[in-house]
Amino acid sequence: MFTVVVPDHQIADRVPEQDRFDLIIVGSGSGNSIPGYLADHRIALIERDVFGGTCLNRGCIPSKMFVLPADIAVEASHSQRLGIDVRFHGADWPAIRDRVFGRIDPIAEGGRQYRESGTPNVTLIQGTARFVGDRMLDVEGRTITAPQILVAAGSRPVIPPIPGLVETGFHTSDSIMRLEALPERLGIIGGGYIACEMGHVFSGLGSQVSMFNRSGHLLRAHDHDIAERFTELFAHRVDLHLRHLPTRIERRDGAIAIHCAGEVIVVDELLVATGREPNSDLLDAELGGLACHHHGTIVVDQHMRTSVEGVWAIGDIANEFQLKHVANAEAQVAFWNIAHPDDLRSIDYKAVPAAVFTNPQVAAVGMTERQAREAGHDVVIGRRDYAGTAYGWALEDTSSFCKVIVERDSGLVLGAHILGPQAATLIQPLIQAIQFEQTAHEVAHGQYWIHPALTEVVENALIDALERLDSPPPAPDSI
Numbered sequence: 001m002f003t004v005v006v007p008d009h010q011i012a013d014r015v016p017e018q019d020r021f022d023l024i025i026v027g028s029g030s031g032n033s034i035p036g037y038l039a040d041h042r043i044a045l046i047e048r049d050v051f052g053g054t055c056l057n058r059g060c061i062p063s064k065m066f067v068l069p070a071d072i073a074v075e076a077s078h079s080q081r082l083g084i085d086v087r088f089h090g091a092d093w094p095a096i097r098d099r100v101f102g103r104i105d106p107i108a109e110g111g112r113q114y115r116e117s118g119t120p121n122v123t124l125i126q127g128t129a130r131f132v133g134d135r136m137l138d139v140e141g142r143t144i145t146a147p148q149i150l151v152a153a154g155s156r157p158v159i160p161p162i163p164g165l166v167e168t169g170f171h172t173s174d175s176i177m178r179l180e181a182l183p184e185r186l187g188i189i190g191g192g193y194i195a196c197e198m199g200h201v202f203s204g205l206g207s208q209v210s211m212f213n214r215s216g217h218l219l220r221a222h223d224h225d226i227a228e229r230f231t232e233l234f235a236h237r238v239d240l241h242l243r244h245l246p247t248r249i250e251r252r253d254g255a256i257a258i259h260c261a262g263e264v265i266v267v268d269e270l271l272v273a274t275g276r277e278p279n280s281d282l283l284d285a286e287l288g289g290l291a292c293h294h295h296g297t298i299v300v301d302q303h304m305r306t307s308v309e310g311v312w313a314i315g316d317i318a319n320e321f322q323l324k325h326v327a328n329a330e331a332q333v334a335f336w337n338i339a340h341p342d343d344l345r346s347i348d349y350k351a352v353p354a355a356v357f358t359n360p361q362v363a364a365v366g367m368t369e370r371q372a373r374e375a376g377h378d379v380v381i382g383r384r385d386y387a388g389t390a391y392g393w394a395l396e397d398t399s400s401f402c403k404v405i406v407e408r409d410s411g412l413v414l415g416a417h418i419l420g421p422q423a424a425t426l427i428q429p430l431i432q433a434i435q436f437e438q439t440a441h442e443v444a445h446g447q448y449w450i451h452p453a454l455t456e457v458v459e460n461a462l463i464d465a466l467e468r469l470d471s472p473p474p475a476p477d478s479i
Contacts, residue, residue: 015136021146023338024137026129026283029053030315030327031152032111034122035335043121044146046139048128048282051112054154054316055324056104058174063197065100066177067357070204074237074359081396091205093182101178129153131288135310148310148338151290151298152331153283155276155316160189164249168256170270173198183207183269187258189246190273191218193356196230198271199238200358209238210265212258214245219356223368223417225403230419233360233399241265278317295320302346304334312338321352351434355424360400363423365431366415369405378408382440382465386420389460390452395421402461404430404440408469411439418458426458440465 022041025031028051034043050057069091079086115124127140136145157172159165171179173194186202188195191213203209211218217227218234234240241260248259249270258265278296285292291299291307297320298313300306306313312334315327326349333347353365372379386392386400400420407414416430433443444462449455 015143015145019142019144021123021144023148023150024144024146025150025152026137027053027152027154027315027317028111028115029055029152029154030324030331031150032115033328033331033335034119035332035339037339038335039121041121041339042123044123044125044144045115046125046127046129046137047112048126048153050108051115052108057108058177060324062100062104062177063173063194063201064357065103066096066201067197067359069096070201071359073206074200074204078396088206091182093179093205096205097178128282130282130284131286131290132284133287134289134308136288146310149312150334150338151283151285151306151311151313151317152315152327153279153317155278155322157272158275158277159272160245160274162189162246162249165246165272168249168251168270170249170272172272176269176271179269183267185210185255185267185269187212187256187265187267187270188273189213189271190275191215191220191242192273192275193219193354195271195273196234196356196358198273199234203237204359210241210258210267211238212241212244212246212260214243216243219362222356222362222364223403223415224370225401226362226364226417226419229399229401230358230360230362234358239265276316276322280317283317303337303344304330304347305337321349321354323352323354326352348435351431353427353431355427357424360420361418361423363418363427364416365427366413366434367405368415368417369403372405372407372414377414379405379414380408380465380468381405382461382463382468384457384460384464386454386457389454389456391454392457394452395454397421400457402426402457404458404461404465406440406462406465406469411441411466411469412437413440413443413462416458416461420457422454426455429455429458440469 021044024044026046028047073088076086076088115122125139129137129139132138135149186207186209188199188211196218199209199211217231219227219230244261246258246260250257255266255268256270280292280296280298285298289308298306298318300313300318304312304314314330314334316322330347333345337344351365356362382404384402386397403417405415413433416427418427440462444459449459
């Protein structure tokens with residue numbers, strides 16, 4: 001994949017014995033998942049920030065713990081369609097926040113203490129690591145080295161260059177969930193998964209939310225039908241300002257004034273959720289000889305090797321998925337390969353799924369319809385609304401759907417996209433279909449589907465695609 005840089009050991013030989021390790025791990029997120037077969041390795045684990053990484057402390061886990069009460073609050077407003085009267089009278093924000101972090105913070109602290117004293121072969125070093133040479137790191141003035149280094153230092157929020165933003169003050173996903181009080185008015189800059197999840201949480205719990213997004217749709221990286229429907233539905237809950245970003249932000253009478261497209265929107269708190277960038281620059285990765293892509297991710301091959309022999313990289317710093325389940329899979333591959341150089345394993349990105357825990361929930365795997373067509377695939381589209389299934393009737397759901405993209409010649413599922421309740425769970429058989437190259441016919445007709453479970457929406461979307469496979473392809477001008 002690239003030319004491997006072989007390090008010069010002369011400088012490393014001058015490092016004191018106590019600062020030489022068998023393995024150095026930079027980052028305590030997925031990098032902390034040290035397997036038992038490395039128990040004979042003397043390991044240094046470096047963490048510059050919160051122990052346990054973004055997922056545990058500021059990402060996947062706490063955000064989903066906030067999503068659940070928001071879901072309940074939103075569903076209360078729809079209860080009358082089911083013939084019952086359930087009302088939302090407001091949220092006890094401190095109680096919700098303390099429930100979340102009252103559980104998470106002790107886990108993070110317990111993990112830190114365990115690595116400090118419970119694993120004799122692991123030395124926990126707290127501080128910022130920077131490469132100062134081949135397989136050499138400086139950590140707050142201490143130089144350490146090892147023949148093997150695993151870089152798992154993650155990513156951080158991108159801060160857009162909007163005039164007045166820094167001076168005014170704002171939150172990112174690092175801090176927004178630890179607010180002292182639920183804001184009456186919240187502004188959110190961004191339209192991706194973090195912006196939408198937090199938009200759901202705060203609007204669901206009672207804040208007036210205004211969102212500002214450069215694109216004409218929220219979740220624009222998703223299939224167009226999903227992004228379009230989600231934006232339409234979310235507009236009923238939040239104040240959307242699309243196709244523009246704020247041009248100036250300022251403090252005004254204790255509040256925050258957001259200037260956008262000729263309007264001034266005043267909020268009490270502001271969340272910036274415009275993406276994340278890899279931490280390779282904080283590590284001075286290039287001083288360590290590590291090749292990086294133009295957007296900052298470290299270049300790795302299918303074995304998670306970097307351009308420097310003995311240096312590996314995983315997670316947000318090495319891929320563009322920014323998903324915890326991908327980082328965990330990469331960690332398993334990297335750790336195995338570090339310990340078994342003659343039996344290298346490879347990472348597989350064939351069927352990487354993702355979910356957005358908003359309301360409605362969104363899940364996706366594989367290609368979008370546009371990607372499939374642009375790649376030259378002759379495809380048919382299968383689609384089933386939740387309303388076309390028995391459980392959909394029970395939900396009184398009139399907006400949710402499942403969409404599958406199937407290749408006409410092979411019958412293989414190329415992509416799947418779901419918007420609606422339980423989407424992140426419902427998509428699993430379609431992930432399996434893509435991963436193991438099962439045809440739409442095999443998945444739809446080769447197993448039982450529980451009736452009247454909501455999984456029938458997946459079954460029926462596949463059947464819809466199969467019915468289109470049996471018909472002649474449409475004329476080119478009708479596509």
